Amino acid sequence: MKFPGIGTRQAKRFVYFLLAQDTRFVETFAHELSELKKNIGQCASCFRYYERRGTQTQCDACTSDADSSILLVVEKDTDMDTVRRSGSYAGRYFVLGGTIPVLENDPASKIRIRELVARIGQGTSEGLTEVVLALSANKNALKNRG
Ligand SMILES: [Zn+2]
Known part of the structure; x- marks a missing residue:
């Protein structure tokens, strides 16, 4: 429910969707979510988010x-x-x-x-x-x- 524009009903729908998936899907999803902040940076010039490469x-x-x-x-x-x-x-x-x-x-x-x-x-x-x-x-x- 903390996502913008997502209410109780939509949040429940996401949870039920995840519960219906196999363990491997949920583990991969959780891993990719945790990698998000590591791999995505904010451009120092235009301030958009972009996939970081090196330094x-x-x-x-x-x-x-x-x-x-x-x-x-x-x-x-x-x-x-x-x-x-x-x-x-x-x-x-x-x-x-x-x-x-x-x-x-x-x-x-x-x-x-x-x-x-x-x-x-x-x-x-x-x-x-x-x-x-x-x-x-x-x-x-x-x-x-x-
Ligand atoms: Zn930029």
């Missing part, structure tokens, strides 16, 4: 020869995956970690604003000239503003 600290999107003059800011890892799969963008990325929480007292504590400012600062020395915000409009934040 590298950046994902393949950040180490590729992508156009470093343009930076696309997205909300989540899945948004970045969607844009990458489309093949319509050839620049660099930054995963903000959420939409801009305009009603929060300290928005920077909810998303990676400081990291984005640092990334833009670093990028300008590498030829960055354009930042594109590819974020969804948050109607609820505006509606609740009063």
Whole structure:
């Protein structure tokens, strides 16, 4: 029930599914789950999760020869995956970690604003000239503003 969007009924369904599987499946699943944090890192440049290889600290999107003059800011890892799969963008990325929480007292504590400012600062020395915000409009934040 601690997974996002999973209620009591869905959680029970997962448990019953696991109980119906053979021991080998459940042991393999538990092992892969425990390996997740070891094998998946967060990119030091764009902050997406990626499969770590050796001592590298950046994902393949950040180490590729992508156009470093343009930076696309997205909300989540899945948004970045969607844009990458489309093949319509050839620049660099930054995963903000959420939409801009305009009603929060300290928005920077909810998303990676400081990291984005640092990334833009670093990028300008590498030829960055354009930042594109590819974020969804948050109607609820505006509606609740009063
Ligand atoms: Zn990256």
